Amino acid sequence: MSSLIKLLPENVANQIAAGEVVQRPSSVVKELLENSVDCGSKNIKLIIKHAGKTLIQVIDDGLGMNSDDLSLCYVRHATSKIRKPKDLFDLKTMGFRGEALSSIASVSHLSITSNQISDKNLGNEIKLEGGKIISKDEVLCKKGTSISVKNLFFNIPARRNFLKSDNVELRHIIDEFHRVALINHNTNFIFINNENEIFNLKKSIFKERIVRIFGKSTKEKLVPINELTQIANIEGFIIKPEYSRKTKTSQFFFVNNRFVRNSHLHHAVRSAYEGMIVENHQPSYYLQFSVPKDSIDVNIHPNKTEIKFDNDQSIYAILKSAIKHSLGQFNICPSIDFDNSINLNTPYNYKNKKATIPNIDFNKSYNPFDISIDSTQNIDLNPETSIEKESLFQNIFAENVSQTSFSAFQFDNSYIITKISSGMVIIDQKRAHQRILYEKFLSELSFDNNVSQALIFPVKLDLNTTEIRFLMEAKTSLIHLGFNFSKFTKNQVEVSSIHPVFSENQIHDIFQTLINNQMSDYKNNSDSLNDYISKVLAKCSAIKNGDNLGIAQQESLVNDLFACKEANISPFNKLIFKVISLESIKKMFFK
Ligand SMILES: Nc1ncnc2c1ncn2[C@@H]1O[C@H](COP(=O)(O)OP(=O)(O)OP(=O)(O)O)[C@@H](O)[C@H]1O
Ligand SMILES: [Mg+2]
The missing domain is CATH 3.30.1540.20 (MutL, C-terminal domain, dimerisation subdomain)
Structure with missing residues (x-):
């Protein structure tokens, strides 16, 4: 009897793997932005057309790739970021699995231009369709890398049809952009959507980045958190309880600079707010954890936003008490915001205006004891x-x-x-x-x-x-x-x-x-x-x-x-x- 088991062709295997990494345009944005951060870029530009359905382009001024790197970067499991198993517990970069570019390449038209040398405006460009190489040429380009992803899911109609309206997909992209731009506040970011610049963020401190992204009014709502322990350092900001909302709020945990989702930590925050916010309200938070690299495992899921802590019970307790402490401090001595002095907000014309004596008008014939007048009219x-x-x-x-x-x-x-x-x-x-x-x-x-x-x-x-x-x-x-x-x-x-x-x-x-x-x-x-x-x-x-x-x-x-x-x-x-x-x-x- 002939054997039934066959190895899948590489492009099929890549497409299957892509399903986990690339779910929608925002996943591509996340992976490309993280690659640009990993290679030490100072300036990163994101360009989107039709919510990423027609174009996602990320341009950076980072390390760049030479001709050989370029020929290898889109191959599955090709990475410059780790070498041996031990490196998984000493991660210094966002990426490490060597599968993002290969996944993206297998479901799109991909073009990568890169140059490693700053005083030579000459680099290489590689073009791929559905993971297959179409061309590779020398081109004029500045130091850094530019990656364009066009016609995402062109070869998986079911995936393409599953995409939501441009508005919803754009919202997902903006969410991913927030996550990368918030924590990498020392990098300049520009975000252009359909030719309109929607973010132009200059290098700044963390608090300023929060305010630049979420609006000026956020500034007065923030309460600082600063807890340094041997197990973890926790820094960042939480929102004053009165600004909690029933609707979706900003909730960010970053562990060693990586955005992570963690229901256990979220629970710790919620329970620290207990009694201060309405039960179905949500607090906003922007929290950074620094923990020893070997005390976490990031290799849980291909999208790298899940994380396992060695000391999760202790971190839970530290986080809860740090938040309670800051909320307590805030309640005792509310901060005075000098930028928002009441006098400064008084309209100019009213500042020096003389107060006039109010005229009191009353009905002289009104008799409260006259029961024929119904004074309890209902509204x-x-x-x-x-x-x-x-x-x-x-x-x-x-x-x-x-x-x-x-x-x-x-x-x-x-x-x-x-x-x-x-x-x-x-x-x-x-x-x-x-x-x-x-x-x-x-x-x-x-x-x-x-x-x-x-x-x-x-x-x-x-x-x-x-x-x-x-x-x-x-x-x-x-x-x-x-x-x-x-x-x-x-x-x-x-x-x-x-x-x-x-x-x-x-x-x-x-x-x-x-x-x-x-x-x-x-x-x-x-x-x-x-x-x-x-x-x-x-x-x-x-x-x-x-x-x-x-x-x-x-x-x-x-x-x-x-x-x-x-x-x-x-x-x-x-x-x-x-x-x-x-x-x-x-x-x-x-x-
Ligand atoms: N913008 C960039 N600048 C310089 N090198 C890059 C850039 N993007 C990708 N590379 C190179 O291509 C390699 C493959 O990228 P890819 O995103 O597929 O894998 P990774 O980042 O190593 O891991 P992961 O799959 O977890 O993201 C990277 O390891 C890096 O060397
Ligand atoms: Mg990567």
């Missing part, structure tokens, strides 16, 4: 609409629900319980209000003349380039909804008026939620930008579970809900109300 949640919608509500609910004798009560400050002819309805107040507001915002987005509420002083938002880029997309819809901007620059936005359902102190939260949720499921599941904006605004302004509602508010909520186009489910696909039929109530009592 309606949505006064313009509730009167008109009461009739609709009556159509849905049976005749015997009388409008004048609206009977409902709030249970656990979260549910409104009311009756219909066939039984009773339990309504989740938060989800119901989200639905009402969502439909309100959506319909306002399709009509002109929406009301707007001007702010006395514009609210400043310091944002980074990526955040501004997203807001730019959303700007027209937001203006349509009554938001106005007195300033809209590369790194700052000033909000001068808002939609009337919001209050001034909600502005930071609304904009941060709008920006942070771009990656969330409900952004991906939204039909359009307007749909997404309506969802976020509804989420931010809806009443919460735990909010106590007066009887008029309860009534208005029920009326408005059943006037909605889709009263059953919230904008986030959650059940809003449940009907318990009279039949089933009777059954409970064996009637």
Whole structure:
């Protein structure tokens, strides 16, 4: 009988291996940036087209490669970074597996130009398609290396089709860029996306790099961490508890300069914040660990972001106590930020203005003991609409629900319980209000003349380039909804008026939620930008579970809900109300 087992051809083996290293364009960005860092570059430039689907190029001024290196660098297991097994526990570089370039080469059109000698502008260029060499020539080029990856996954249509929209893929690329650029703060980075420069980061200290990437407002939120022990040195910054957010936040662990994911360490941070932040909120952190090279194992997964510590229990304890210590110190003596002195923020015209005596106007005929005046008028949640919608509500609910004798009560400050002819309805107040507001915002987005509420002083938002880029997309819809901007620059936005359902102190939260949720499921599941904006605004302004509602508010909520186009489910696909039929109530009592 002939033997069945055959060795796979090299290109098939490479394609299989590539599946682990190159999952999407951002994986290529990570590997190329890390290679440029490993070869000692001072300047690194990343150029992207169509979220990396058509082009990813990284240009550096590092060590470069000679002609022989160039012929070997794309071969699987070819590396200049380690030689013997022991080297795995003495890693000085990000790469060591010798498989990134071979994986990338096998699923793209790859071209590498490199030169090792600075005073000779002559180097070599190699071109490959699907891992096969197409050409190798001498070319004019500066010292350093330029690697271009075109038509990623051209030979694996299933992979290419699996890629998400340009926006989502770009977000992944930006995340990888953040990880490399943050920790390599002594290197200059430029990032160009579709011919627009989105980052130009000059060599700086760690804190400045954080602020340059995540926006000026981050500066006042940071609390330093500095813990030096024999097992590990931990340095960096955590965010003040009041700035924790429910949405995705910045969470970075770097171990010996490598970005790593580690749920155990994350748990240590979370538990240090216990009692200081709401349970479902997330703290941001930017933490660097220096540990002896032989006390960690990085060779766990091909993407090299998992790590095993010899002393993980001790590191957990050190990290937790370092954070608790810094948070404690911060609580006792809050820092004074001289860059943000209140006087400096006072608008020029108001600084020397004389205070005028306020005019007090009162109704001289008002008698508080006159019972004919109803001083306890209830405030309606949505006064313009509730009167008109009461009739609709009556159509849905049976005749015997009388409008004048609206009977409902709030249970656990979260549910409104009311009756219909066939039984009773339990309504989740938060989800119901989200639905009402969502439909309100959506319909306002399709009509002109929406009301707007001007702010006395514009609210400043310091944002980074990526955040501004997203807001730019959303700007027209937001203006349509009554938001106005007195300033809209590369790194700052000033909000001068808002939609009337919001209050001034909600502005930071609304904009941060709008920006942070771009990656969330409900952004991906939204039909359009307007749909997404309506969802976020509804989420931010809806009443919460735990909010106590007066009887008029309860009534208005029920009326408005059943006037909605889709009263059953919230904008986030959650059940809003449940009907318990009279039949089933009777059954409970064996009637
Ligand atoms: N930008 C660059 N400048 C100089 N040499 C480079 C550059 N990129 C790659 N090389 C060389 O090519 C080799 C192969 O790169 P590759 O990324 O495939 O493997 P690696 O970095 O050694 O390990 P890993 O697969 O873990 O990234 C590197 O070891 C390095 O010698
Ligand atoms: Mg590498």
